[in-house]
Amino acid sequence: MEAWWRNSIGYIIYPASFKDSNGDGYGDLGGIVEKLDYLRELGVDLLWICPIFKTPMHDSGYDVSDYYHVDPRFGTDEDLSKLLHEAHLRGIRVLLDLTMNHTSDLHPWFMKAKADINSKEAGYYIIKKGRWADGKLLPPNNWGSFFSTSAWERMPGTDDSFYLHVFSPAMPDTNWENPELRNEYFKIARHYVEMGVDGFRLDAISHLAKDPSYADSPLPAGKEGYVLDPDRFSNRPEILSYLREFREKGVDENTLLVGEFGGSLQPGEARLYSDRGRGPVNLVFNFDTVWNNGAYGSIDKRDDEIRTDVISLKNNFMRWYPNAATSDMPLYWCNHDHPRVLSQYGSVEYRSESAKMLFTTLLFLYGTPFIHYGDEIGMSNVTYSKIEDFLFDDANRDSLKELRAAGYDDETILRFWRRANRINARTPMQWNRHENAGFSHAKPWVKVNDNYREGVNVQEEMEDPYSILNYFQYAISFRKSATYNDIVNNGRLEIVDYNHPDVFAYLHRGSSTIMCISNFRPYQVYFTFNYELADIVLHNYDGVLLSNHVFTLRPFECYLLKIR
Ligand code: NOJ
Numbered sequence: 001m002e003a004w005w006r007n008s009i010g011y012i013i014y015p016a017s018f019k020d021s022n023g024d025g026y027g028d029l030g031g032i033v034e035k036l037d038y039l040r041e042l043g044v045d046l047l048w049i050c051p052i053f054k055t056p057m058h059d060s061g062y063d064v065s066d067y068y069h070v071d072p073r074f075g076t077d078e079d080l081s082k083l084l085h086e087a088h089l090r091g092i093r094v095l096l097d098l099t100m101n102h103t104s105d106l107h108p109w110f111m112k113a114k115a116d117i118n119s120k121e122a123g124y125y126i127i128k129k130g131r132w133a134d135g136k137l138l139p140p141n142n143w144g145s146f147f148s149t150s151a152w153e154r155m156p157g158t159d160d161s162f163y164l165h166v167f168s169p170a171m172p173d174t175n176w177e178n179p180e181l182r183n184e185y186f187k188i189a190r191h192y193v194e195m196g197v198d199g200f201r202l203d204a205i206s207h208l209a210k211d212p213s214y215a216d217s218p219l220p221a222g223k224e225g226y227v228l229d230p231d232r233f234s235n236r237p238e239i240l241s242y243l244r245e246f247r248e249k250g251v252d253e254n255t256l257l258v259g260e261f262g263g264s265l266q267p268g269e270a271r272l273y274s275d276r277g278r279g280p281v282n283l284v285f286n287f288d289t290v291w292n293n294g295a296y297g298s299i300d301k302r303d304d305e306i307r308t309d310v311i312s313l314k315n316n317f318m319r320w321y322p323n324a325a326t327s328d329m330p331l332y333w334c335n336h337d338h339p340r341v342l343s344q345y346g347s348v349e350y351r352s353e354s355a356k357m358l359f360t361t362l363l364f365l366y367g368t369p370f371i372h373y374g375d376e377i378g379m380s381n382v383t384y385s386k387i388e389d390f391l392f393d394d395a396n397r398d399s400l401k402e403l404r405a406a407g408y409d410d411e412t413i414l415r416f417w418r419r420a421n422r423i424n425a426r427t428p429m430q431w432n433r434h435e436n437a438g439f440s441h442a443k444p445w446v447k448v449n450d451n452y453r454e455g456v457n458v459q460e461e462m463e464d465p466y467s468i469l470n471y472f473q474y475a476i477s478f479r480k481s482a483t484y485n486d487i488v489n490n491g492r493l494e495i496v497d498y499n500h501p502d503v504f505a506y507l508h509r510g511s512s513t514i515m516c517i518s519n520f521r522p523y524q525v526y527f528t529f530n531y532e533l534a535d536i537v538l539h540n541y542d543g544v545l546l547s548n549h550v551f552t553l554r555p556f557e558c559y560l561l562k563i564r
Helices: 029-034 036-042 077-089 108-115 179-195 238-249 267-274 310-325 351-363 394-405 410-420 450-454 458-463 468-480 482-490
Strands: 010-013 046-049 066-070 093-099 127-129 131-133 136-138 152-154 161-164 199-203 256-260 283-285 330-332 368-372 492-496 503-509 513-519 525-528 533-539 550-553 558-563
Touching: 010 330, 029 036, 029 077, 036 468, 066 077, 066 179, 077 093, 077 179, 093 179, 093 256, 179 238, 238 256, 238 267, 267 283, 267 310, 283 330, 310 492, 310 503, 351 368, 351 468, 351 513, 351 558, 394 410, 458 468, 468 482, 468 533, 482 503, 503 525, 513 525, 513 550
Parallel strands: 010 046, 010 368, 046 093, 093 199, 199 256, 256 283, 330 368
Antiparallel strands: 127 161, 131 136, 152 161, 492 503, 503 513, 513 558, 525 550, 533 558
């Protein structure tokens, strides 16, 4: 049987920002149910819903305090059952986001660990003795967290111990060496599979195992005495056996497991996880294609230093392509942890052209595409003018302290965050031009992007036959047809004119041959075309500028062609 996800079109929902159904300013499960018909019309049939379990919201629900219940902000357990039922009626499958690398510090396991360091639950966490130096108690080593702090926090109820947290101190890391802890997670997964969930996105899965020596990182520590060195807690070999056990004891073969594997995972290592029939995970997400414009950590850069490196993008997609022979592959431009792709690689000046171009480029490349909610209407980065608008989670609050301590003024921080902060991809979905973009009648938990009044909303785009939304729907209908699906999944992919610095072009040879040609620049460029054109399938401009085997490509112009 062919894996069902090979023919799926995925869609990422950040639930707090999708649709509020009960008027509290927070998106919820009821809101997702309201919009299932919209999603089906669009052609989406696989939802990845970011966390919905009980949480104190230090990290938008990635800090779970109870895995067995839906957080009241998002609704009830019954709402989840209803969502699954209604989605399945429409042929839409649902993935939940499962965070197993850490819990919230308010999870009962951690509460018990704090109350009694000898409890079973204390063994669910990574607790180590600190080091004494000059009469001062220091953390066990110099590891820094992803959230701009030491990775260690004093363990309450002890004189000399610390717990590890590779993200916020409010998110203690779990101890996967402990079989009892692992069993707890297998039980949680089984519970949701029995409820009808079709799979899980496994959050931060590359950090489940840490360097067992817990020795200092060799990287130079900052003046606070710590340094972020992901190699100390990423992609260690033990993870493979943990995930095999998860597949064996937690979920069956038909359950889709999408693993979030951070930065440094290499395609060869990824194959161990996702080889069809042998690997425990089905789709391995990597971040290689996300920041290919220099925006990551770009606080010291000028605006004109941010420029898409098209050759590096081609390289990064192609270095993963060989895996497609033996593994199923996911494809995406961005998720809730990145800026909006339209602002990264496209342009708000050419919103329609660039949104269509980016989607076409991704859709016919290889693997299962995931749309980040709102990309189908051309949502872009925020234009917030106040630092406070960004302070919605620990990551930003900690990062603000760090940046100010390093001497950056607020204007510089604002410019950087508007370019690179993850809130950019978390603003409320823009449904119409009414109050709060039709997302909620109440004040939304985070500011809506004002451009919903300038036509960037579902309702107005539905009414415009040339809108981004209608283009997405039309493009998806091709991608899902048996012929195109077969060409994309099984045809041979080749990049054309690899060294072209501005154009991303590729060919797929299958039962017929298709070619995608995309201009990634906000200006006109030329592209030599030595093929025989049979048909234009998709195009984001009127009129074809082709003469003497050269395409003149207007800003962000893109074609999907059939060639002979
Ligand atoms: C990855 C998630 O996508 C991100 O949003 C979160 O902050 C970290 N994992 C920690 O769970």
